[in-house]
Amino acid sequence: MNIKSLIDLQAVMFLEMATGYIIRRFGIVKGESKKVLTSLIVYVALPCNIVKAFMISMTPEIIKQGAMMLVASVVIQILLAVAAAYCYNWLPAKKKMVFQYATVASNSGILGNTIAGEVYGALGLLYSALYVIPQRIVMWSAGLSYFTEAPDTKTVIKKIMKHPCIIAVWLGIIIMFLQIQFPLCITTTIQNLGNMTSPLTMMFLGINLAESGFKSLVTKYSCLYSAIRLVIIPAAVMACCYAVQMEKTAAGVAIVLAAMPAASMTAVVASQYDGDVDFAADIVVFSTILSLVVLPVWVMIVAAVFT
Template sequence: MLIDLIQLEFIMVLLVAAGIYLRRRSVITDEGRDCLSDLLTMLILPCNIFLSFEGNTDTSALKSSLLTVIISVLVMLCTAILGKVIYRHREERKAKVFRYGLVNSNALFIGLPIIQSLLGDAGVLQLSMYMIFVRMFCWSYGLSLYTGVKSDWKGSFKRLLTHPCMIAAALGVAAMVTGIRLPAFLDRTLQYVSSCLMALSMLLIGVVLSEIKLKEVFRGDVWRFTALRLGVMPGIVFGLCKLCGVPYIVTATCTLVSGMPAASLTAVLAARYHGDSELGALLVAVSTILSAVTIPLWFMILQ
């Protein structure tokens, strides 16, 4: 498990380094950065979101793993409230980045292979169930943090509902519940597009990080966020699960997933919707690197 995690960390670091190099060589310009963020949010992410629902779970699995779903709902709601309280005095441009980073973890690229390695197929099933509400929550509340649903709430709400990622999430839920599958050629087309997500999102993070001074990595607010994301949140989940006598496989899955680093979308969406993209990139980079230490520690505690 540790070797797989280290390998994954190296892959992500190399992709980020490639983004830094391409930006400093002016291969990726300011216009290219905007184009890259648009491509991710308008095409690649919707394909990935739809496929993440399709074939992952069904209604019978939902009934058998209801406890995991309930825990995921409670975690998401509590995390949203926690973000509102902790960052209520921060500048809005920065606060929404912190809040989104708390809500959305990197359960796809880092969480899935780790859960598979540590907990096997039973853990993957629980992860799939956990992510049902998480996906819907991140593409409703999470997206609204960046797009806003305040002053012109009717127009903002309409834009949120018609966003490609929201449409993809709705279609994905429908496909999951009904069991309808796309034609093979169309499904493979979506898979080819979706497979670009990790590489391009890490490149974009590298582009953003290329404009940040090294001393910024040691910012106190970034490290406090990382402690909250990797230590406090999984600690609360673990403690409550043990207190309530939750079965081991559910406790382990929920604890590990809630202790994953900030999702790369934290920086991608910040770049797309004029948030503090530099802060988003820092949150992703620092929390991802430190997760190589905290995730094995949490598994030892779970054992």
């Protein structure tokens, strides 16, 4: 993707977010509409987008890079979990919980899949779908343990296997390996529903921004977190990808997903387990806004470094 196309993509995403902001500020939609949008994204649009990504011809190179992506994601999540456990002891307790969770749980699932698909196409989305599997495991196990006792293994496995995006990954793998060909009406329906992912996601973030406001966004803590999440973590991932000579698209997906802002679930979990809810909402919104500027920079760096 050239620079002009990337800028156009970011402009589109910004306008989609602005649309969500406007319709919430003017009361066209209510706060409860977020639940509807979330359900549409998680249960309809994103799974269709993931399945669509697997509707490609299978090659040994795709299998190899997909396996490397999965291994890379496992290593990244382990390192992030270790860092989260030891690096934030100086923070106030409730802010520490939020920092820890938001370090291991980024917005790779919804926003990340959207960006990967838009920038790197169907192959990028396929790699992205594989990348987020280890993250979901960590955010539902170690992630929750930062706020309370970690859930048992059975509960974690049950949540993972029932998640619609994980189900979509397994269906997609079956479709790709068996090279299943669907009638045009089914393929087109899946594509059209999957194409809703980006606008719905950005409108959801815009609605969040309208509800939280701008006043408390810029603090030393939100700036520190954003620097860690958007700069330090992806820089470390890029160094590792370069060291192992990962293929350009796979490396790009890994780095871009590592540069995702805080997961939207951060505020939800903080609220559920008596964390600092306002701070959690602030870092989600602030890091998301900054990511609109930072992500194109990372895409250009990847294009220059990995040839």
